[in-house]
Amino acid sequence: MHLLCRLLFNNKKNFMSFDFSFRRLQLLVRKQWLENRRFYMLSFTTIAILVALSILLFWFLPGGSEYEEGELMIFYLVGLFVINSIFASMAFQALGNKEKGQYVLTLPATHGEKLINALLFSMLFFPVVYSAIFWVLESIAVQLVMLKGAKIHRFTDFANPHNVIIVLAIYLAVTSLFLLGSVYFKRYAFIKTVIVSAAIFSLYAYLINVLGKSLVPDGFRWEFQKVFNYNPLGKNSPVYYEYSLDRWAEAGTLFLVKYIWAPFFWFVTWLRLKEKEI
């Protein structure tokens, strides 16, 4: 890993000189835990109570003789995204405060190590603990339903690895966006990230819609990687045109669109950390 980092980044002609130490990263993780464990314990206790109440009030009690485990998955995913986005948006909020920011920036570790430490906590530690809390409570709830003698429809969508990968990619992208927001915004990072993201996404959707209508001829439709003539019969239509990228270009573009966001946000966060002045 160290050798790879050196090969990738330690070229003197490259503006990104990269210095990485596992020891310093380990010290950062230890420091983060020592200084915040009280807050984490309190947060996880609160989360456990909220999850238990949600399952009880919105799933267990209203259910009759049949239960859908899939409904619990919605609880789980909403909680995962919201809670971890909140945690991620707190990762670098210290930089919005002169005293705290100085405490963070003067600590002898690289910006990359500080970023990786934040990633480990916001994208690994928090979701793992949250998931553990959720699955313990979910298992108890399912057992209670079984004891009650009610029927339960198990959720199997996550048996398909592709679905898991997509959820994971979206989760990483969203959490990384909030992590970036914590460096950009001095205060109220979570709310501001939500507002700015919603505004940018709406603008993007609007522009794509306008572009789609103005660039594509009448009777045709543009769907991400292909343009085709809109016909209810689709490919069975006697006159069907479809213009698309070649297979590899299409696969490559799709791959980038799905997975590029998280690394892109990490890179911008790292740049922002490097250029941060207090």
Add this chain to the structure above:
Amino acid sequence: MIRIDQLQFRYGSRPVFTGLSLNLHPGYIYGLLGKNGTGKSTLLRVIGGLLFPDGGQITVNGFVPGKRQPAFLEQIFTVPEEFYFPDASIDQFVAGNAPFYPAYDNAQFERYLLEFAVPRNLSLKAMSYGQKKKTLISFGLACNTPILLMDEPTNGLDIMSKSQFRKVIAGALSENKCILISTHQVKDLEKLIDRVTVIDEGTILFDQTIDSIGNNLQFGLSFTKEEMDETIYAESSIRGYAFVSRNQSGQEGNIDLEMLYKAIVTDAPAVQAAFQQ
């Protein structure tokens, strides 16, 4: 150790430094004096890598501070005027931060806490501002970094602690260490600093060693104005007239830092002329 050459820095359109040059060497305690808003804290932040200069060059032990490389950061410790402590005990704070400083000495830290009479059992959040400051100063000294920057370190310290501060800092100096103390409470630094540097309008207004000041300036008290010879600066006091004049006795006298500072701020050319005789 710290080389600053033609440093330029501005906050928006307001220039702070317009070509400041300064060299600081190990083995000395520097007193950085200046009016409020003249850039003392800004200079410490630039040296510490928290602010990036707009022009000129700055190197600290061969490092460019703005890059904030770990090898640089572990050689410098800053005690800011306003600082942050996590919600933790002293032991937790030390366990989390000390391993980042290779020369940290825990026995030294405990000794400083004892000398400053910091209650060991209190959590950092429960401490008063002065107690927190003494803890941070103790930690900063125990890190044994070659460079120690202190911004108004005696603010919030009681009289006994100020005296203890001078004693502790004087004892912590070594030939490899450079201590830079920025303050407007000049009395607190008396008999502590080796060199006085005064910043004004973004440039160095005065920069002399204590020995040189003692040899070239005389600080005295006179009952009548007529008794004062070649006075650079004088002010009335209850006991008569306090004055600063050229030292023509050839013997090194005591230095009144407050009077020196007032003389520099009031008539810098006259003070500087005393050193060119």
